[in-house]
Amino acid sequence: xxxxxxxxxxxxxxxxxxxxxxxxxxxxxxxxxxxxxxxxxxxxxxxxxxxxxxxxxxxxxxxxxxxxxxxxxxxxxxxxxxxxxxxxxxxxxxxxxxxxxxxxxxxxxxxxxxxxxxxxxxxxxxxxxxxxxxxxxxxxxxxxxxxxxxxxxxxxxxxxxxxxxxxxxxxxxxxxxxxxxxxxxxxxxxxxxxxxxxxxxxxxxxxxxxxxxxxxxxxxxxxxxxxxxxxxxxxxxxxxxxxxxxxxxxxxxxxxxxxxxxxxxxxxxxxxxxxxxxxxxxxxxxxxxxxxxxxxxxxxxxxxxxxxxxxxxxxxxxxxxxxxxxxxxxxxxxxxxxxxxxxxxxxxxxxxxxxxxxxxxxxxxxxxxxxxxxxxxxxxxxxxxxxxxxxxxxxxxxxxxxxxxxxxxxxxxxxxxxxxxxxxxxxxxxxxxxxxxxxxxxxxxxxxxxxxxxxx
Amino acid sequence: xxxxxxxxxxxxxxxxxxxxxxxxxxxxxxxxxxxxxxxxxxxxxxxxxxxxxxxxxxxxxxxxxxxxxxxxxxxxxxxxxxxxxxxxxxxxxxxxxxxxxxxxxxxxxxxxxxxxxxxxxxxxxxxxxxxxxxxxxxxxxxxxxxxxxxxxxxxxxxxxxxxxxxxxxxxxxxxxxxxxxxxxxxxxxxxxxxxxxxxxxxxxxxxxxxxxxxxxxxxxxxxxxxxxxxxxxxxxxxxxxxxxxxxxxxxxxxxxxxxxxxxxxxxxxxxxxxxxxxxxxxxxxxxxxxxxxxxxxxxx
Numbered sequence: 140x141x142x143x144x145x146x147x148x149x150x151x152x153x154x155x156x157x158x159x160x161x162x163x164x165x166x167x168x169x170x171x172x173x174x175x176x177x178x179x180x181x182x183x184x185x186x187x188x189x190x191x192x193x194x195x196x197x198x199x200x201x202x203x204x205x206x207x208x209x210x211x212x213x214x215x216x217x218x219x220x221x222x223x224x225x226x227x228x229x230x231x232x233x234x235x236x237x238x239x240x241x242x243x244x245x246x247x248x249x250x251x252x253x254x255x256x257x258x259x260x261x262x263x264x265x266x267x268x269x270x271x272x273x274x275x276x277x278x279x280x281x282x283x284x285x286x287x288x289x290x291x292x293x294x295x296x297x298x299x300x301x302x303x304x305x306x307x308x309x310x311x312x313x314x315x316x317x318x319x320x321x322x323x324x325x326x327x328x329x330x331x332x333x334x335x336x337x338x339x340x341x342x343x344x345x346x347x348x349x350x351x352x353x354x355x356x357x358x359x360x361x362x363x364x365x366x367x368x369x370x371x372x373x374x375x376x377x378x379x380x381x382x383x384x385x386x387x388x389x390x391x392x393x394x395x396x397x398x399x400x401x402x403x404x405x406x407x408x409x410x411x412x413x414x415x416x417x418x419x420x421x422x423x424x425x426x427x428x429x430x431x432x433x434x435x436x437x438x439x440x441x442x443x444x445x446x447x448x449x450x451x452x453x454x455x456x457x458x459x460x461x462x463x464x465x466x467x468x469x470x471x472x473x474x475x476x477x478x479x480x481x482x483x484x485x486x487x488x489x490x491x492x493x494x495x496x497x498x499x500x501x502x503x504x505x506x507x508x509x510x511x512x513x514x515x516x517x518x519x520x521x522x523x524x525x526x527x528x529x530x531x532x533x534x535x536x537x538x539x540x541x542x543x544x545x546x547x548x549x550x551x552x553x554x555x556x557x558x559x560x561x562x563x564x565x566x567x568x569x570x571x572x573x574x575x576x577x578x579x580x581x582x583x584x585x586x587x588x589x590x591x592x593x594x595x
Numbered sequence: 596x597x598x599x600x601x602x603x604x605x606x607x608x609x610x611x612x613x614x615x616x617x618x619x620x621x622x623x624x625x626x627x628x629x630x631x632x633x634x635x636x637x638x639x640x641x642x643x644x645x646x647x648x649x650x651x652x653x654x655x656x657x658x659x660x661x662x663x664x665x666x667x668x669x670x671x672x673x674x675x676x677x678x679x680x681x682x683x684x685x686x687x688x689x690x691x692x693x694x695x696x697x698x699x700x701x702x703x704x705x706x707x708x709x710x711x712x713x714x715x716x717x718x719x720x721x722x723x724x725x726x727x728x729x730x731x732x733x734x735x736x737x738x739x740x741x742x743x744x745x746x747x748x749x750x751x752x753x754x755x756x757x758x759x760x761x762x763x764x765x766x767x768x769x770x771x772x773x774x775x776x777x778x779x780x781x782x783x784x785x786x787x788x789x790x791x792x793x794x795x796x797x798x799x800x801x802x803x804x805x806x807x808x809x810x811x812x813x814x815x816x817x818x819x820x821x822x823x824x825x826x827x828x829x830x831x832x833x834x835x836x837x838x839x840x841x842x843x844x845x846x847x848x849x850x851x852x853x854x855x856x857x858x859x860x861x862x863x864x865x866x867x868x869x870x871x872x873x874x875x876x877x878x879x880x881x882x883x884x885x886x887x888x889x890x891x892x893x894x895x
Contacts, residue, residue, distance in 0.1 A: 204709075208713075208714035382863055384865065389824060392613060392614065397863060416715075417716070424726065426743065430743075451716035
């Protein structure tokens with residue numbers, strides 16, 4: 140910029156010089172070979188990059204209303220804790236390896252955050268996320284508790300050049316056919332649930348079983364049904380029938396009647412949240428846990444479990460029911476314990492798996508920025524792709540570059556009955572910690588295209 | 596007919612009846628209030644919600660039978676208070692105003708409960724005597740093999756039938772019922788005859804709430820207890836009232852049975868089931884624009 144001068148003549152002269160200089164610069168820029176200024180082109184403005192000022196803003200878009208509001212509230216608690224730890228240290232910053240974060244913000248900037256409400260509705264989530272990007276200038280956003288919501292936000296992220304760290308989403312599609320360059324998932328998926336559960340179920344209930352599925356009628360339910368069917372049939376089970384149930388159904392009697400009067404001896408509930416609470420409770424009311432079909436005890440399986448769901452259904456109803464989960468607060472590895480300790484200290488109760496995944500994803504994004512040395516999205520994405528880390532849960536975790544799915548140990552759990560449970564949060568018993576290698580599948584399993592690093 | 600078909604049909608009919616039973620109980624209160632007072636009460640689902648929450652806490656503390664008596668009594672008082680405190684100011688105002696204020700009330704109730712108890716479900720276990728299944732083949736000799744139906748669902752059907760019968764006796768054979776029926780037919784004429792119908796309005800509103808209370812106690816373990824249950828039930832229940840004919844008790848009963856059956860028989864076809872309630876509404880209203888038993892001049 141021209142130096143400030145005192146007289147009008149000098150100012151005029153300087154303005155002329157400036158104009159001449161600008162014209163010369165434009166000519167040079169137009170004629171110069173581009174390889175001389177490659178880096179200047181590489182870091183063009185994308186999304187809200189470059190970040191100006193002394194702080195950087197993250198956006199946390201969680202269900203504050205609707206069916207998953209309790210999970211959203213827990214996600215938000217985890218996000219607040221993550222920001223606190225990013226700015227001041229503590230929590231998993233003590234356990235994560237490798238780690239470039241220092242506990243003094245990210246790239247020297249203090250982390251601030253804004254909050255939105257997804258309402259567990261893809262349209263509302265997109266509107267809220269768009270507002271965060273456009274008005275609040277977030278450099279990254281994350282959160283949510285539904286695959287339909289996650290997928291909708293992922294497409295928006297790609298469109299707007301702003302990285303989206305998915306919250307809780309379990310559909311295969313999120314990192315399958317709907318995978319996006321700007322979306323990353325730390326949470327496990329339905330295919331991994333199937334791989335983990337198939338052998339455990341066959342071991343517990345035998346190989347000659349006939350399963351009846353009730354499935355939530357949207358992307359997550361569809362993919363979970365396919366995966367559980369595939370892996371139980373591989374163990375020798377037969378799938379008798381599947382009924383797609385509308386999301387948000389409160390009375391499952393019309394579907395359970397069909398189960399009761401089929402020759403199925405296992406009921407698989409591909410339901411989540413309140414849907415699972417209602418369908419499981421009603422299945423128990425229908426006496427299914429006491430039934431014998433063809434000389435075998437009838438069994439109920441809930442492939443995706445969460446502690447919040449177990450609490451809603453009640454210990455008496457979940458006793459002995461198998462399922463899989465991403466993480467549980469009773470794990471004793473240093474990362475889990477560091478997170479549980481700081482969360483419990485701040486809020487007075489242990490975190491849910493939704494909280495854990497959101498917390499880890501926020502730290503992972505921040506760490507990737509530090510490692511990349513920039514907030515420039517393509518570089519941050521490259522830093523996350525193929526990144527391995529420990530200290531965020533049991534074993535080593537790995538973000539696969541080709542589909543942005545994180546692979547790590549997952550848990551097969553069983554509901555604890557009222558006699559076994561030691562308190563209102565002690566509801567799931569870890570039956571098996573399934574190793575990462577056993578739930579890792581080839582990237583070609585699902586077709587999909589991540590899209591470009593630089594949004595069109 | 597083959598044995599399997601008879602079994603399946605029996606089960607579908609029973610399922611249809613029990614699905615219809617919850618709708619019937621809610622729709623009866625709705626149509627009673629509308630028929631008598633001319634108020635479109637969108638807060639009726641919220642009354643069910645309050646009843647379910649009260650029922651789960653009272654049954655935990657004092658036992659289920661205590662809830663059976665206390666909750667409807669409390670709901671009567673809630674309904675009475677609601678009419679005296681709010682609804683009576685809206686009798687002379689347009690239906691749209693009534694819908695707005697009652698819908699607003701429903702939203703406030705839902706969010707209030709969410710704030711107080713969280714949005715997750717509160718487990719409402721069945722009383723011990725209501726759990727398990729009834730082996731229908733032991734009672735119905737025409738059934739072939741093992742045919743099971745949950746005991747509580749049969750209890751729900753019986754409760755709905757009892758409440759409906761009591762309401763009919765009350766309306767048909769008592770002086771209070773005579774006044775109410777006259778009020779439903781022509782409240783203006785009743786006033787000309789010197790009957791102070793407005794004094795009875797609060798009682799009628801309380802009765803509607805009381806029936807929602809009964810539905811909450813017995814339906815709570817079925818629908819479960821979470822803040823959005825009221826809204827989930829409101830739309831189908833309102834459709835029951837519209838299909839049956841606004842203000843017609845018999846119509847509400849018949850249409851709840853029709854909708855229950857429609858839902859039950861389409862259960863295996865998700866795409867059809869999601870629209871079947873509205874499809875039935877469209878067909879009925881095309882053939883009979885005032886609903887099955889709707890009267891000329893009501894809500895027109």
